[in-house]
Every structure is written in structure tokens, then in C-alpha cells.
Amino acid sequence: MNAKNPVPTTNLSLPLTPYYLLDEAAIVANMQIIARLCELSGAKALLALKCFATWGVFDVMQPYLHGTTSSSLNEVRLGYETFGKGRDSENKKETHAYSVAYSADEIPEVLEYADKIIFNSISQLNAFKDQAAAQNIPVGLRLNPKTSNSSFIIADPARPFSRLGEHNKDSIAAILKDITGVMIHNNCENDSFDAFSESLADIEVKFGDILQQLEWVSLGGGIHFIAPHYPLEQLAERLKTFSTKYGVQVYLEPGEASIHGAGTLVTTVLDTMYNEKNLVVVDSSIEAHMLDLLIYRESAPIVAVNSDAINIAPLDIDPTNIAPISENTESADNTIIYGRSCLAGDIFGEYTLANTLKVGDAVTFGNAAGYTMVKKNWFNGVNMPAIVIRRLDGTIDIQREFDYQDYKASLS
Ligand SMILES: Cc1ncc(COP(=O)(O)O)c(C=O)c1O
Known part of the structure; x- marks a missing residue:
């Protein structure tokens, strides 16, 4: 009903009962923190629909966020229909598409909704990049730095033998001409700024020369910057310095941080x-x-x-x-x-x-x-x-x- x-x-x-009770005022309190982080750092924030996709409250989230990111055709469509579509150009929201693996028949529809498409592997990138290029849709690749901040092995993108993103620099260098950006998600409910900063430094050491050649870098979700006493200003400064150093637009993909509590x-x-x-x-x-x-x-x-x-x-x-x-x-x-x-x-x-x-x-x-x-x-x-x-x-x-x-x- x-x-x-x-x-x-x-x-x-x-x-x-049972019922889930969502509180818009509490969501807006989180949104205000995200908006402040974006304002101070220049980063853009995309809601990770995998965490929260109850579109009945999107009206109160939209003013604070830059768009949505997704993990499947269904999610990218939902993000487009409920968040991205129909906005005038001034308030245009971005719809990012990502999936651990797309099937070939999904790609044309994904490209109808996506402002950017991020592939998880070089093989998927090679298979579908031409279709994206034909529609002028920027392409990205997920990178895996093989280090992370996650207390749970099941949720650790850097777990041994991980399939989440590419790590080999020579292989990445060979497809650099095909991408304008990368996505790296390697935090899970990480409430330590120092741990985040060290991990970003590690990414810089591993992939710095690649980042120099890109236009945008998404640092994924899992940063618990809405925790009490989290040094938001320090995080903003770190992101801003990173963005300036490599000349990239930084994106964040907050899921839990958007609706925690x-x-x-x-x-x-x-x-x-x-x-x-x-x-x-x-x-x-x-x-x-x-x-x-x-x-x-x-x-x-x-x-x-x-x-x-x-x-x-x-x-x-x-x-x-x-x-x-x-x-x-x-x-x-x-x-x-x-x-x-x-x-x-x-x-x-x-x-x-x-x-x-x-x-x-x-x-x-x-x-x-x-x-x-x-x-x-x-x-x-x-x-x-x-x-x-x-x-x-x-x-x-x-x-x-x-x-x-x-x-x-x-x-x-
Ligand atoms: C690629 C990516 N982005 C964003 C998120 C959202 O993470 P969180 O809800 O912890 O902020 C996840 C979570 O798994 C993810 O895999």
C-alpha cells in the first residue's frame, strides 16, 4: 500500500509488526555531514544502492548527494529512474554503473542509464568498452590494491585470491588509453582516519603514476566518517590534497554512512x-x-x-x-x-x-x-x-x- x-x-x-521504521530527520542529519565533507574536499558523493535502495526517502537525500552507484543492471536502472532521471542540468545527478560481472545482453540497457560505467576486470572492459565508447560514456576500471581496512574476511575486497578488481600494473597500463577513471573500494566500516590515510598512501605508492593520467577516482564506501569524533576536516583535507596532486575528481560511495542510525x-x-x-x-x-x-x-x-x-x-x-x-x-x-x-x-x-x-x-x-x-x-x-x-x-x-x-x- x-x-x-x-x-x-x-x-x-x-x-x-514487524516493520522497518525509517526516520527522515536522522537521514538528513547524516546527509548534512556528507554534504559538509563534499564541500570541504571537493569530492562528490554517490549513494551506494547495494546498501540502501528504499527510494521512498530519496527526495530528502537528493539535495545533498551527487547521484547513485550500483552493482547490477537492476540497481543502475533504479538509480536512474528514482534519483538520476528527469533532473534539470543544474541539478543533474550522476548514475554510475558497476558490476562484478555483466552479461553481454545487459550492456545495452546498462548504457541507457549510466553516466559512467566501471568494469571489474580487464576482460570485461575489453569485451564491452567499444559499446560504451560508441555512446560517449566514460569507462572506468576497478583496481585492487591488495590491502584493505576490513575486520571481516568475508567482506574483505583484498582477501586472498580476490576477484574484486585488477592489481597488475603492467596489465592496467596497457588499457589506460581506454579508461578515464578508476574505482577502488577497500574499506569496510573503517572509523579510523589514520588507517584510511595510510591505506590511501599505499594506493598512491602502488598506482600513483596511473592516477596521474586519469580524470576521476572513486574511493568507494566503507569510510565511517559519521562516527562520533571522526576528524571530518582532516579527511576532507586528505581528499582535497589527493585530488589536487593527481588532478582527479574524487568520488565517494557512502552506503552505510548515508543511513546509519x-x-x-x-x-x-x-x-x-x-x-x-x-x-x-x-x-x-x-x-x-x-x-x-x-x-x-x-x-x-x-x-x-x-x-x-x-x-x-x-x-x-x-x-x-x-x-x-x-x-x-x-x-x-x-x-x-x-x-x-x-x-x-x-x-x-x-x-x-x-x-x-x-x-x-x-x-x-x-x-x-x-x-x-x-x-x-x-x-x-x-x-x-x-x-x-x-x-x-x-x-x-x-x-x-x-x-x-x-x-x-x-x-x-
Ligand atoms: C564498490 C562499493 N562501493 C560502495 C560500497 C558501500 O559501502 P558502505 O555501505 O560500507 O559505505 C560497497 C560495499 O560493499 C562497495 O562494494
């Missing part, structure tokens, strides 16, 4: 049990609705229990400082919150809570905007969370609800 006439919060009829997942307790610890089962599932918790074996922060989740003032949830109420695996009275899928390890987290949870209680988890809605799935047929948006003026928009027909249609 698309709510055409958002109702004031007070008169609100909310969907049944701006979304919650509101759930309801369906059952409680006891097995040496308090066990709680909620009406959601990490495998289906917050998959990264499973992949990275992390806990979801609880931001509210039984409070009126919808009326938590936008910035009551500090976007950059969301942590579990408390985690204590030693304690005898701790509580494990489980999802309702059949996966034995479908665990939101283990917490020490002030009060024991009971059936019907509402539990709101934080940090539920990035890499959640783009990854949600119908495992176990668990009800799909609705998408609810708290608009800048405080009104609540039930943007989308899902039902049995959506589940059925997702199969065949």
Missing part, C-alpha cells in the same frame, strides 16, 4: 521460554530481515522496549551511538532474543534487560536501515516487515505492506 495522504502520528493506524525494526514478542536463560521469540527473523547480523555474527542493538516506538523523537536515537542495552554472556538472568525462523541460530542478540520480556511486548532494534531491506527474503514464509517512514514534518507514511500474495508471487 502506498499511503497517499500521510496521517499525523497521533491519529496513526500502524501496520502490524536512521532505521529501526519494530517487532513483537510472540513467545517466551526458559532453557538455562530467558528465551524470547519475536515475530521477525535475522535471516530474513537483518541478514548481516547472521553473516557477521553481530547483535542487534535494542533501542526501545515497550515504548511507543513510533513516537521516539527522531534524534532520541543517536544515529552514531547505538549500542546494546547491555550484553553479558556470564549473567544467569540474561535474555536471548530469537527470531521466529527455524534456523537454530536465528538470534538478534543476548541482553541483560531491566525487566523480563513477556508475550505482546514491543522490542525495537536499531541500525536496521543498511543492508536490511535490500537483502530481505521470504525464508520460512515469515511475514515481511512493512516499510514505514517518519517524514521530516513528523507525519508517518506507511510506504509499503507485504502480504501472502507477495510471498506467493516471489515463487512460482
